[in-house]
Amino acid sequence: MSSAKILKVRPTKIELIKLKRRLVLARRIHRILRERLTILVAEFLSIARNAVKKREKLNKHFSKAYEALSIAYGFHGRAFLTKEMLGVERDFEIVFGTQNIMGVKVPLLEPVDAERKLSERGYILSDTSLYIDEASRRFEELLKLSIELAEVEKTLERLGIEIRKMRRRVNVLEHILIPRIQATIKYLSMKFEEREREERARLKRVKVLLARRREE
Amino acid sequence: MSKREILWEELLREELLRLANVHLPYTKKTLKELLSEKYPHVVCRDGTMHMFRRKELEFLKNMLAEDEWDKILLPIIIELNPSYGEGAAIVRGEMEVKVVAKVLGLDVKEGTKEIIIYRPQIGVLREKLRTVTQIAFSLKSIMV
Numbered sequence: 001m002s003s004a005k006i007l008k009v010r011p012t013k014i015e016l017i018k019l020k021r022r023l024v025l026a027r028r029i030h031r032i033l034r035e036r037l038t039i040l041v042a043e044f045l046s047i048a049r050n051a052v053k054k055r056e057k058l059n060k061h062f063s064k065a066y067e068a069l070s071i072a073y074g075f076h077g078r079a080f081l082t083k084e085m086l087g088v089e090r091d092f093e094i095v096f097g098t099q100n101i102m103g104v105k106v107p108l109l110e111p112v113d114a115e116r117k118l119s120e121r122g123y124i125l126s127d128t129s130l131y132i133d134e135a136s137r138r139f140e141e142l143l144k145l146s147i148e149l150a151e152v153e154k155t156l157e158r159l160g161i162e163i164r165k166m167r168r169r170v171n172v173l174e175h176i177l178i179p180r181i182q183a184t185i186k187y188l189s190m191k192f193e194e195r196e197r198e199e200r201a202r203l204k205r206v207k208v209l210l211a212r213r214r215e216e
Numbered sequence: 217m218s219k220r221e222i223l224w225e226e227l228l229r230e231e232l233l234r235l236a237n238v239h240l241p242y243t244k245k246t247l248k249e250l251l252s253e254k255y256p257h258v259v260c261r262d263g264t265m266h267m268f269r270r271k272e273l274e275f276l277k278n279m280l281a282e283d284e285w286d287k288i289l290l291p292i293i294i295e296l297n298p299s300y301g302e303g304a305a306i307v308r309g310e311m312e313v314k315v316v317a318k319v320l321g322l323d324v325k326e327g328t329k330e331i332i333i334y335r336p337q338i339g340v341l342r343e344k345l346r347t348v349t350q351i352a353f354s355l356k357s358i359m360v
């Protein structure tokens with residue numbers, strides 16, 4: 001605290017009162033920001049754990065999906081599979097919204113019909129095998145997982161940015177603003193005490209002088 | 217202190233309160249209302265939209281009886297309250313308490329209107345019901 005700079009203020013009692021009020025307010029803001037930071041960090045860690053799990057799951061699904069596709073290619077041949085795939089293209093609906101985590105706007109993505117029934121996939125079931133069904137199912141799962149992961153990773157990014165900003169604010173209050181106000185209050189209090197002491201000494205001196213004059 | 221300064225201080229306090237809880241909704245909605253909406257959402261104080269995940273709403277729907285769907289107001293507010301200690305929070309409302317207790321596996325009496333939970337429990341609750349819960353700062357934590 002002693003090394004903290006002093007604010008440029010007029011050495012008056014009014015200024016001291018104002019500074020004391022400002023200190024109370026700064027402490028209050030600091031406490032709220034710190035609390036908010038703690039919550040944001042807890043949310044961040046919980047989402048980060050979730051993101052890691054989802055990423056691992058997605059990687060596993062990727063290898064399984066491509067494995068199933070390779071088997072389907074091997075069984076039917078490239079030409080046949082390409083021909084069947086032409087008819088299965090579709091529009092894919094995702095509900096995009098936002099959620100608010102402690103004032104941070106993060107995305108919310110919800111796939112509407114990522115996984116379709118066997119009959120809705122678009123290829124002729126009598127001409128195809130179980131291998132195509134398996135590959136389709138796995139890729140649909142993959143799509144759903146990718147959307148979930150996209151949401152989680154974007155959330156992490158936004159929370160990370162907010163945490164960084166919040167930490168800076170908390171640090172500024174904790175290490176610069178509050179110590180400066182405290183140092184200024186201390187400086188002003190000492191100055192007033194010093195002034196009071198000087199005043200008392202002066203009065204004593206005047207009293208002595210007056211007494212001496214009266215004696216003369 | 218002049219009147220102007222007092223007013224200024226009051227304004228700052230109001231601002232503080234507003235900034236701390238901008239993510240809270242203007243009005244809450246019942247589970248029944250939200251289930252009937254195509255895109256279940258509420259509008260927050262900062263003007264942003266807070267959407268609810270349908271999976272979480274379905275979870276609550278299965279947890280509560282049908283006549284309770286219009287008694288629970290969402291999002292459930294987890295109110296951080298310093299008077300109960302650092303990291304302690306309070307959840308108010310009969311239905312809200314019932315849901316929180318069930319999710320956390322706590323044993324509460326029928327008709328309990330308030331429940332105090334702690335930071336690890338808040339974590340568990342938020343992990344399971346991220347969109348249907350919101351954390352708020354209590355008036356005390358801002359004004360004290």
